[in-house]
Amino acid sequence: MSFSDNEVERYARHLVLREVGGPGQQALKAAKVAVVGAGGLGAPASLYLAAAGVGSLTLIDPDVVDLSNLQRQVLYADPDLGQPKVAAAAARLTALNPHVNISAVQVALTSETALDLLAGHDLVLDGTDDFATRFAVNEACVHLSLPLVSGAIGRWTGQVGVFGANPCYRCLVPEIPPDAETCSTVGVIGALAGVIGSMMALETIKVITGAGEALTGRLLIYDALVAQTRTVRIGADPRCATCGVLEH
Numbered sequence: 001m002s003f004s005d006n007e008v009e010r011y012a013r014h015l016v017l018r019e020v021g022g023p024g025q026q027a028l029k030a031a032k033v034a035v036v037g038a039g040g041l042g043a044p045a046s047l048y049l050a051a052a053g054v055g056s057l058t059l060i061d062p063d064v065v066d067l068s069n070l071q072r073q074v075l076y077a078d079p080d081l082g083q084p085k086v087a088a089a090a091a092r093l094t095a096l097n098p099h100v101n102i103s104a105v106q107v108a109l110t111s112e113t114a115l116d117l118l119a120g121h122d123l124v125l126d127g128t129d130d131f132a133t134r135f136a137v138n139e140a141c142v143h144l145s146l147p148l149v150s151g152a153i154g155r156w157t158g159q160v161g162v163f164g165a166n167p168c169y170r171c172l173v174p175e176i177p178p179d180a181e182t183c184s185t186v187g188v189i190g191a192l193a194g195v196i197g198s199m200m201a202l203e204t205i206k207v208i209t210g211a212g213e214a215l216t217g218r219l220l221i222y223d224a225l226v227a228q229t230r231t232v233r234i235g236a237d238p239r240c241a242t243c244g245v246l247e248h
Contacts, residue, residue: 001026007099011053024209025053029099031208032056034121036109036137038085039063040183041127041151043075044197045204050093052205056101057093059086060117062108072190109133114140123207125200126150126169129183131176138169139242147207147216151200153188154181158196161219162203167236168243172219192224 003011003025014020014028031054035042038061049057065073065080065088080088086104093102109117109128114136118124124146126137134150141148141163148163163169199220206214215231222229238244 001029003029004099007053010097010099014052019211020205020209024211027208027210028053028205029055031123032058032121033204033208034058034060034118034124036060036118036124036126036133037128038075038089039069039127039129040072040153040188040193041197041200042125043073043089044194045125045127045151045201046089046093047075047096048198048201049204050097050100050102052201053097054100054204054208056103058103058105058117058121059089060105060107060109061085062106068184072188072193074194109136111136111139115143118146119144121146123147123149123204125204127197127200131173131180134173135170135176135242138163142168142243149200149203149207151196153192153196154183155186156189156192156225157221157223158192158199159219159221160196160199160203160215161234162207162215162217163234164216166240166243167217167234168240170242171237171240172234174237174240189224192222195222195224 011025014025033054035046038059063085065076065083065085075089075092084106086106090102090104118140124141142165150169151160203215206212217234218231220231
């Protein structure tokens with residue numbers, strides 16, 4: 001896979017990076033990545049993935065841009081208010097890097113549609129804020145054998161992990177918590193979305209290029225109020241409703 005002169009200059013800082021170089025940049029250009037949720041996490045993550053030269057990005061989100069989004073969803077601006085998020089995002093990302101193929105899919109991903117929406121990709125990012133969607137994305141990724149980069153934020157705390165067929169996301173969260181919270185009810189500091197969204201993009205780039213050690217089977221938790229991080233290992237649950245069946 002060759003690069004134009006424009007791409008060589010654009011990706012120059014990657015090409016001289018030992019852990020990426022030409023082979024890694026070619027892998028990025030060949031990659032097809034789905035971003036589920038073009039909101040607080042999907043917005044910064046997709047900006048960095050497009051800038052990095054991921055060849056194909058599919059943005060999946062049913063919502064339109066709301067004024068309350070602009071506190072943290074830096075992909076959008078006032079002129080985008082009322083527009084479908086995926087359409088506004090596609091325009092912004094194409095302006096950032098015209099070498100990236102952007103697909104805008106304005107639908108809600110459900111357990112019935114997840115397999116069709118995610119098939120044909122190499123990796124999936126989940127930045128949604130409801131557990132039903134997270135479970136649907138996870139189940140589809142397990143069945144399609146796709147790496148899943150998952151992020152979440154609330155108040156001042158964020159987390160990011162990389163999941164595979166075993167352990168999967170549902171090994172971490174077996175059932176929907178009865179006291180599940182959303183950013184709209186408890187709030188979130190805006191810059192935290194940029195921190196965790198950027199980490200999601202970074203983990204995606206590491207998985208695609210093979211650079212370093214990805215957070216596979218681990219969860220990084222960031223407490224912004226005290227500027228501390230900790231990483232915990234996630235064990236496979238043989239009773240998991242999604243990946244546990246693979247062992248039987």
